[in-house]
Amino acid sequence: MPELPEVETTLRGIEPYLLNQRITRVIVRQPKLRWPVPAHVCKAEGQRFVSLKRRGKYLLLSLEHGGLIIHLGMSGSLRILKQPLAPGKHDHIDVELDTGLCLRFNDPRRFGAFLWVDGDMESHELLRDLGPEPLSADFTTDYLYLRSRDRKTAIKNFIMNAHIVVGVGNIYASESLFMAGIHPQRAAGRVSKQRYEGLVAAIRDVLSRAIKQGGTSLRDFVNSDGAPGYFAQELLVYDRGGSDCFQCGAPVRQKVIGQRSSYYCPACQH
DNA sequence: CGAGGGACCTGGTTGC
DNA sequence: TGCAACCAGGTCCCTC
Numbered sequence: 356m357p358e359l360p361e362v363e364t365t366l367r368g369i370e371p372y373l374l375n376q377r378i379t380r381v382i383v384r385q386p387k388l389r390w391p392v393p394a395h396v397c398k399a400e401g402q403r404f405v406s407l408k409r410r411g412k413y414l415l416l417s418l419e420h421g422g423l424i425i426h427l428g429m430s431g432s433l434r435i436l437k438q439p440l441a442p443g444k445h446d447h448i449d450v451e452l453d454t455g456l457c458l459r460f461n462d463p464r465r466f467g468a469f470l471w472v473d474g475d476m477e478s479h480e481l482l483r484d485l486g487p488e489p490l491s492a493d494f495t496t497d498y499l500y501l502r503s504r505d506r507k508t509a510i511k512n513f514i515m516n517a518h519i520v521v522g523v524g525n526i527y528a529s530e531s532l533f534m535a536g537i538h539p540q541r542a543a544g545r546v547s548k549q550r551y552e553g554l555v556a557a558i559r560d561v562l563s564r565a566i567k568q569g570g571t572s573l574r575d576f577v578n579s580d581g582a583p584g585y586f587a588q589e590l591l592v593y594d595r596g597g598s599d600c601f602q603c604g605a606p607v608r609q610k611v612i613g614q615r616s617s618y619y620c621p622a623c624q625h
Numbered sequence: 626c627g628a629g630g631g632a633c634c635t636g637g638t639t640g641c
Numbered sequence: 642t643g644c645a646a647c648c649a650g651g652t653c654c655c656t657c
Contacts, residue, residue: 358650389633389652412651429651430635445635464634466651481653508628517652524650593650614630616648 357427359489359522359562360586362412364569365433369458372435373404373416377453385447388465389428392448395471399423399450408476411485411521415476422476428466434459486520489558494520496552503551506543512613513543514558523558526593527565529618531557533592538624539617540610564589592618 357365378399386392402418409415414425414433425433436457442449448460448469460469472479487493502519503510511532514523523531532539534557537550546554568586587594591601596609596618605622 361650387634426651428634429649462634463636464649464651466634506627512628515651526650613628615651 357412357429357431358524358526358565359409359412360565360569362409362414362427362522363566365427366407366409366414369433369435370407372454372456373407373452373458375403375405376456377401377403378418378450379453380449380451382449382451383447383469384442384449385445385465388447388462389426389468390470392469393471395473396423396469398471398473410477410482411488411517412524413482415482417476421471421473424468424470424472424476424479424481425460426468428462428464428468430464431460431462431467434461484518486516486518489520489522489562494555494559496548496555499555500548500551503543503546508543509540509612510537510543510546510554511539511615511617514554515613515615520558522562525615525617526590527558527561529593530561530591533619533624534561536624538621539612539619541625592620594618 378401381396381399383392383396398421399418402420404416405419406417407414408417412426416423416425427433436459438455439457442459443461445463446459446461447465450458452458460467476482487498499520503513506513511528513519514531515525515528529539531554535550535554537546537554565586568589592607595607598607599605600607600620600623603620603622605620607618608621609616609618611617
């Protein structure tokens with residue numbers, strides 16, 4: 356269930372248990388993920404974590420020499436086990452620490468990734484060409500407006516493109532477009548600068564609110580097995596097809612755009 | 626170069 | 642109740 360806020364919450368949840376700790380063993384039970392888990396992940400054994408970062412929806416766990424790139428895909432999760440626990444069906448990877456703790460990677464659909472990087476993490480080809488972080492100062496109205504010129508693709512696809520801006524998933528794309536009053540199918544190149552200003556603000560707002568929520572409701576995410584639907588109360592249009600728009604009362608519409616379910620109010624969004 | 630669709634997987638829900 | 646069809650929070654890769 357990971358969108359950017361959940362990846363950020365996961366990072367904050369695991370960091371205190373991993374930072375400066377030493378890996379004793381990496382156990383790969385199922386190497387068939389989005390890409391095969393490289394045998395090189397064993398290079399992590401004997402090394403300490405020196406920093407943990409998030410880039411888009413990727414988690415970057417830097418070790419003394421090299422590091423791990425983890426992506427949770429559609430259904431992945433990371434948990435800290437404080438004592439040994441027999442692996443369940445989709446518990447694909449364990450990273451054991453000398454503290455006795457274990458970082459366990461679970462991913463039923465196996466769209467996630469668990470990769471080894473020898474050199475600099477940020478220059479890895481998966482990360483090199485990513486757009487700016489939506490909550491950073493680099494993500495500006497001017498930037499988004501400039502990149503959108505002459506683009507015919509639907510604005511929803513445009514903001515979900517990680518080469519434009521990272522971390523805007525299917526839920527928050529619908530949510531931010533509703534907040535900005537922009538129809539999800541409008542061509543990206545046909546949205547005014549003024550409306551991009553509202554969209555940038557909406558994306559920042561919805562993501563930062565969700566991170567705050569994740570920080571409270573998902574505090575025990577790393578200990579338990581997650582809390583599905585934790586932000587459901589906050590959603591304005593997502594998964595509300597047929598229900599009344601909170602703003603005008605018209606029925607919220609559900610439509611497939613770019614092969615993904617999209618939700619919007621046909622009265623409020625143009 | 627951009628746009629669009631297929632591909633990768635499992636599991637829960639829906640509908641006949 | 643059984644079973645098939647459809648849907649799900651991601652994103653790379655191929656074709657046109």
